[in-house]
């Protein structure tokens with residue numbers, strides 16, 4: 696796709712290395728990762744480059760595809776897939792036999808029903824032993840871990856987004872997944888490592 700400039704996210708630049716450190720462990724024995732909500736495509740290119748044992752499949756709503764294509768066309772990586780159109784709540788789950796799923800900073804942007812469906816779909820579609828790495832800000836037992844996260848949550852609600860999800864509600868929505876680790880990440884974020892039972 697020509698004419699679309701590469702979008703840039705400073706947050707992705709800041710968090711990609713700490714996330715990579717965790718993915719090296721969590722996805723060590725995975726083969727095929729579906730990324731949900733690839734956004735700019737920056738994470739996809741970085742993780743595919745640094746985790747060459749993986750096939751990294753991008754996906755997002757169609758309006759993000761031009762930017763993702765722009766990042767992809769600047770690399771020679773063979774282990775990254777052009778974006779699939781996938782909006783949780785609109786499209787069926789990509790039929791690619793992924794044994795891992797990655798999604799960053801999506802659950803608090805989605806509406807509550809979409810976040811619930813995300814957990815349901817991932818838990819249904821991952822094979823036994825499959826791993827879901829979910830990065831972002833969450834509440835724990837209803838508590839925000841910083842004032843800035845509390846402020847951001849309410850600003851999201853004012854703008855019509857779904858806002859932060861509590862880790863306990865995610866657990867309820869994903870009965871086929873076990874939450875193996877809650878990793879503290881920089882900037883008051885978490886990486887949730889789920890495994891299909």
Ligand SMILES: C[S@@+](CC[C@H](N)C(=O)[O-])C[C@H]1O[C@@H](n2cnc3c(N)ncnc32)[C@H](O)[C@@H]1O
Pocket residue numbers: 704706707731732733734735738755756759781782783784798799800801804805806809
């Ligand atoms: C804050 S951006 C994060 C993008 C990228 N993952 C990152 O970490 O920079 C939120 C992303 O969630 C995606 N998103 C929002 N609602 C979605 C839905 N219902 N299904 C799939 N993706 C969704 C948006 O399209 C966007 O790419």
